[in-house]
Amino acid sequence: MSVSLPQVVNKTKWRLIPFMLMLYILAFLDRSNIGFAKETYQVDIGLSNEAYALGAGLFFVVYAFLGAPANLCLRKFGAKRWIGCTTLVWGALSVAMGYADSEAKFLAVRVLLGIAEAGFFPGMIYLTSQWFPQSNRASVMGLFYMGAPLAMAFGSPLSGALLELHGMLGHPGWYWMFVIEGTLAVAAGAWTFYYLDDVPEKARFLNANERQILIQQLSNEESQKSASSIMEAIKNPRIWHLALIYGTIQCGVYGLIFFLPTQVASIMGSSVNFMTSVVTAIPWICALAGTFFIPRYSDKTQERRKVAAATLLVGGVAIMASSIAGPYGAIIALCLCATAFFACQPVFWAIPTSMLSGSALAVSIGFINMFGAFFSFAAPIIRVRAETMFASPAAGLVAIGSVACIGAIAIMALSAKNSAKPLLQQ
Known part of the structure; x- marks a missing residue:
């Protein structure tokens, strides 16, 4: 039975896009959930407005500088290992925010979180170029980009609900928000090692004929680009x-x-x-x-x-x-x-x-x-x-x-x- 390129691309979309979307939602939540707990968190740990703003800004500074080298690491070590490790680390650091009970700890964790997340988003963009033909790339990235508005639309109620756990087992609500949302990222990182394939040549969800069709199309497009x-x-x-x-x-x-x-x-x-x-x-x-x-x-x-x-x-x-x-x-x-x-x-x-x-x-x-x-x-x-x-x-x-x-x-x-x-x- 013959298989067309659109069928192979559609199968690849169903395999990769929901997973990438889930990771993006978790990443967006873990970088922005500090805003939901701002008032009570600052009061509980004695964090000044200046220190809060500095911590929020330092995330973006280190995140900015490390995107390019992080993508080189993804290319060298493979998507499965790099994205899996990245997600595990940022999830663990998000959990650590629950224990950041001083200004110094807060600043340190925010810097480390920026380092950990630096490779994720550019890595996802690079990944789409390795798996999808040029003619499909905008719609594929459009599906991936839905993660941000999804996180904004539904992340607020989730974070708000977790903040309502204030006092459970003697911990404030912001502690449970950081720990639970960070744990979700840790679980997603562990799942990445099993679920994700590095390149189309290693795609377990495609048969030999489907792999060849996709690889040939991507190879033809690459050959048209100058080295x-x-x-x-x-x-x-x-x-x-x-x-x-x-x-x-x-x-x-x-x-x-x-x-x-x-x-x-x-x-x-x-x-x-x-x-x-x-x-x-x-x-x-x-x-x-x-x-x-x-x-x-x-x-x-x-x-x-x-x-x-x-x-x-x-x-x-x-x-x-x-x-x-x-x-x-x-x-x-x-x-x-x-x-x-x-x-x-x-x-x-x-x-x-x-x-x-x-x-x-x-x-x-x-x-x-x-x-x-x-x-x-x-x-x-x-x-x-x-x-x-x-x-x-x-x-x-x-x-x-x-x-x-x-x-x-x-x-x-x-x-x-x-x-x-x-x-x-x-």
Whole structure:
């Protein structure tokens, strides 16, 4: 019985994407759950606002610098061992947060958590390039990217429920949140060693004929890319261009994430409570739909540049519009904003993965991700500084939206011809 490439790709999706999605949800929860316990945690261990902000920022600093070397380790040691060990370690460190009962311990664990998680996200992007043909990559990464809005939409109730365990066995609620969510990651890391295959040549879930079809397609695509060294890739201005674009996208993402609950509460004229948390989930549910349909459209048309630019532009305009619209209009604008910022990312990643291969691809993904982490760190600073400078909450939204719009222009500045061909064939 003959098997087609789409059938093999679909089978590979069902094997890998749910697993990758689960890991991403756990990673997002373990890096952000400190925000849910902020108030009680700070009081219980005597942590100042400055130390809390420093710990939150240090995570992104070490995370940024280690993405590229971590991807080289993934390439050297294999996905199963590297991702399995990475997940085990970050899960154990998340558990350790339950025992971080002083400022020094808090800072140390946050730094170590940033080191442990540094290899995960760029590793997942690299993994998609090793398992999926270029024509399917945007929709595949769109499914993977659904992990972030899923974590935001459903992670809040989970973390909130765990915080309600306050006093059980003499421990505060934040202790149980860190320990239980970290333990889930440890279990997922252990499962990785059994479940994940390093490369298509070792795929146990495909038969010999299916493996050959997938390997041949990926090999044909690789042969069309120019060989390039690590240094040639990093020195190339197009990689810097892509890195700066990704930074503007992440500025929009984290300029929204860090402030959405308080912005929704302000729109509703209330404090942050259960009702505002329910309304806050609406933009993330919309983002789920966007990250499913928009990358699929990009794959169907094989148009990356225009789709990514238009989507990011919508996000930038929408977040600015949320500052002047009425209550219902503001919520609609925030839904458009969340949808656009998250749906743009998988379409964007289809561009660099079409240009490079091998070690150069692994390092370039980490390099581009590094800029994203720096802009993630800068996003709340940009928003707050703008609000302070102009004495208006709307100024922060306009600042974040403007950065996103600049990113859309930068995407269009990538010529259609050059953004679709191998890196060194210029």
